Amino acid sequence: MMLDDVREGNNIAADSAFVAMQVQTIRGDVIFQTAPDDSPARRYQIGVNYLDTGAPETARQYIDLAMARGHSGSDVMFHWLLALLSGKTLLQLTDPDHRRLRERLKQYRPARHDAWADGVTTIRSLLIAQNDDQDHPPDPRFDRLGKVQQDKIFQHLELLLKGPEERNLWNRAVQQATENQLKDARVQRVWKYFQPVPARPRRYYPEPVRADDLTSVVLVVCGLVFAVAVLCLAILVLHGTAGWHAVAVLPALFGGYRLLVDGVHWLAAKDAVRAREKVLFGELPEMTAPPKGGFAEGIDRYFDRYFGTYVPRDTERTSWQQQTAGIRRLIRNEIVEIFRESDVKHPQLAWLVRRRVSVVRTQWETGALWQYRRELGASTETKRNTALGLTAFTIFGLLLVMEAFRAQPLQALLMTVVAVGAVRVGAPRWIGLVSEKDRFKRESREAEAVLAHSMEAYERWTQKLADRPSETEMATWLDCDRKILMQKLLDHYHVAPDDLIAQAFIEAPAPGSSRARVVNGPWRYTRYRLLVFLITHEGVRQVSTELEFAEAVFSKEKRTNYSFGTVSSVYVAEGDSGHEMFELRLLDGQKFDIPVDGAGVGDEVDPEDTPGVVSKVTFDAAGLNNTLHVLEGIAAEGKEWVNLEKSRGKERMAELLAVMGEGGEN
Structure with missing residues (x-):
């Protein structure tokens, strides 16, 4: 270069x-x-x-x-x-x-x-x-x-x-x-004199799991309430006249477990896809202009330059810049956050911006940039387990509830209302918590991969500059x-x-x-x-x-x-x-x-x-x-x-x- x-x-x-x-x-x-x-x-x-x-x-x-x-x-x-x-x-x-x-x-x-x-x-x-x-x-x-x-x-x-x-x-x-x-x-070396000493890449640490103490308390209480209500319904069934209904308890519990695990992860995966689509296609919020001559403004200039220079083959520059505005903002904010409070000057990060932009261009050209649904979406196994769990829980759960109503209608109604209430209150928080944990794990894996690839690029770049005049x-x-x-x-x-x-x-x-x-x-x-x-x-x-x-x-x-x-x-x-x-x-x-x-x-x-x-x-x-x-x-x-x-x-x-x-x- x-x-x-x-x-x-x-x-x-x-x-x-x-x-x-x-x-x-x-x-x-x-x-x-x-x-x-x-x-x-x-x-x-x-x-x-x-x-x-x-x-x-x-x-x-x-x-x-x-x-x-x-x-x-x-x-x-x-x-x-x-x-x-x-x-x-x-x-x-x-x-x-x-x-x-x-x-x-x-x-x-x-x-x-x-x-x-x-x-x-x-x-x-x-x-x-x-x-x-x-x-x-x-x-x-x-x-x-x-x-x-x-x-x-x-x-x-x-x-x-x-x-x-x-x-x-x-x-x-x-x-x-x-x-x-x-x-x-x-002729081959002079340009290297004008290159700054590149800064070593640093790992991006995703935002920690967003969950307050109230969420934990609510989930524990709702879980206990739901467990007590289900246990009471099971006791009512067991005391009933049809003994074979007791056999339905196990598949109903199995179905509930699958929904609790795989079903929630499926919903979390959908949240991840929506979040990525928001980054790629959503309307970007207004961003306050960084201080003139500061670190962030310098990084912005590099992104302007390289996204304007590294245009994919057979692609209009305007289309490229419009459709990558979200991912560009995401990478820019990540770099600024990592290095802002350090002694690194923005020219030392030109190579890193150049590297990250070239990766986006490669992903665009290979179509990988649009494969996020496959990468972030739930696996086939998760979907199969969720469908199986939903079927088992619905069929056998209804049988149990119906048998409980035959045995003790008022108590069964009360326990059913309590169980449904616990689910209504706890399920959104549980889904949110699982989504957050999945997000943190996913972003941590991505950060490790980005760091590994950036380190390889850093080693190549420093080696290229090794014979600077x-x-x-x-x-x-x-x-x-x-x-x-x-x-x-x-x-x-x-x-x-x-x-x-x-x-x-x-x-x-x-x-x-x-x-x-x-x-x-x-x-x-x-x-x-x-x-x-x-x-x-x-x-x-x-x-x-x-x-x-x-x-x-x-x-x-x-x-x-x-x-x-x-x-x-x-x-x-x-x-x-x-x-x-x-x-x-x-x-x-x-x-x-x-x-x-x-x-x-x-x-x-x-x-x-x-x-x-x-x-x-x-x-x-x-x-x-x-x-x-x-x-x-x-x-x-x-x-x-x-x-x-x-x-x-x-x-x-x-x-x-x-x-x-x-x-x-x-």
């Missing part, structure tokens, strides 16, 4: 509009979870996890904290450098960041030479290569790096690659991205898409990677996309809207496109070029819908708005989320911080931005070389 099978709706918006997320999923995961007493090593590992999932600014904060508490090593320095420089050139560093870079490089002393130390050395050589525009000979140490270190450099430091050798490394990075873009069954895989695939898109744009504009002064990406949700994340992690989307800014000496080349993430397919590409002096303003502001919007304004009146957090008013927050982290991490992973830094500089300085950046770059490079030495190591 693909994601389209579980999406809640098909809202559509224009390019500049935004439609709320169709499916929202939050999964518990320990890779980003923190605790106040976390060790420096744990803080460092969380930072590495954030780096691997494309949130370098957040990663650096955690690694900084770990380093401040004494955690050190070449691996720590390597990841800190990646987090600082990820997706940036030296010119894109802020002044405080550049100062930190100089300080860390000056203080760095490798404890031993290993793959991580070689990685740090390689990053140093890439930084030194920024010093001039001359070509540098190949650095053989790069090819000797471990695959982990190479992959991480390819992922994060492509903008530090310049000159022929560095262009070769960029080409290798693009080639690797092309090879890995659909690796590990991406990890956070690192999702980030890696997205990074591959970004590199491939970048190369496509470089080819289109005939620009080499090292001709870029700066670049910036914004990765935002496309209208109508579904989203998911782990606790404290960035939102991931089924469809992205990507905004790319390529900064060259000629100006800004802006490209927007949409990415269908599962298939890695780009569409709806739009290109815009403008000079540095035409950028009026750039900022992030909260829109009317509660979404954080990236807003870019040009002097000619053009404006570009794009939601950058995918969040809004009323969004669900996981109890394990650290307050404020999700929005910050989503901004970070979307590339917003770097984009704002670049475009704010252009908006503020206009045409002079290029010259000022070049001047700042020379000053920074001189300061950096003074720390590192021209190709030297500490």
Whole structure:
């Protein structure tokens, strides 16, 4: 089952509009979870996890904290450098960041030479290569790096690659991205990331037998009265002259017993059939609308979707929905009752609703949905025993009563009236009690069967989701898409990677996309809207496109070029819908708005989320911080931005070389 099978709706918006997320999923995961007493090593590992999932600014904060508490090593320095420089050139560093870079490089002393130390050395050589525009000979140490270190450099430091050798490394990075873009069954697995962890099915417990204390008292009293009256009639018969009538007592008692047992069960079965027909065909009572945004409303949406989607073969949708309205209401109420007061969220039950609806569809197609008369009705044996009992009780009972009237008319009349009265009072209550007990037994059996079948479906579904992509895989695939898109744009504009002064990406949700994340992690989307800014000496080349993430397919590409002096303003502001919007304004009146957090008013927050982290991490992973830094500089300085950046770059490079030495190591 693909994601389209579980999406809640098909809202559509224009390019500049935004439609709320169709499916929202939050999964518990320990890779980003923190605790106040976390060790420096744990803080460092969380930072590495954030780096691997494309949130370098957040990663650096955690690694900084770990380093401040004494955690050190070449691996720590390597990841800190990646987090600082990820997706940036030296010119894109802020002044405080550049100062930190100089300080860390000056203080760095490798404890031993290993793959991580070689990685740090390689990053140093890439930084030194920024010093001039001359070509540098190949650095053989790069090819000797471990695959982990190479992959991480390819992922994060492509903008530090310049000159022929560095262009070769960029080409290798693009080639690797092309090879890995659909690796590990991406197309077949991505949809699973957006599925919530399914909740285990629970047993439905039917309403207990409805019988008050008065019913028990009435049945006992009526039973005793009836027994005394029948006993008195039997004594009158036995005292009569026709001794053979005494033989009629036994078949009369047998007939009464059969009526008492089988006859009542037959009537109870008829009640069950009528109850089922009322569910299937009866007029449904008005139901109070559930609270907006609550659990019950979420379950209602799933029932609306799946009963509208899983229509039986050769059946009109309207007819299907009308004739299953009762059974739909019954199943819906059952699920809401079972899970309402639990910590289960309604998205975790989408699979269960889907399963129950598919069962109803199968029953419709096979005709089983209409076989309730055979399933609930009395058995042939019950009917036969009832008929036999009624015949025996009527014939032999009448003989006994007639004989009693011959012997003692007044006493016989009195006992007959008493017996009939006891039956009139007690029989309805007895039938009701038996019906209730039969209902409870029947619903308990059905609940056990539903639970068993649901557990089988649950096991199949969890097994199907067992290979859902990890956070690192999702980030890696997205990074591959970004590199491939970048190369496509470089080819289109005939620009080499090292001709870029700066670049910036914004990765935002496309209208109508579904989203998911782990606790404290960035939102991931089924469809992205990507905004790319390529900064060259000629100006800004802006490209927007949409990415269908599962298939890695780009569409709806739009290109815009403008000079540095035409950028009026750039900022992030909260829109009317509660979404954080990236807003870019040009002097000619053009404006570009794009939601950058995918969040809004009323969004669900996981109890394990650290307050404020999700929005910050989503901004970070979307590339917003770097984009704002670049475009704010252009908006503020206009045409002079290029010259000022070049001047700042020379000053920074001189300061950096003074720390590192021209190709030297500490």
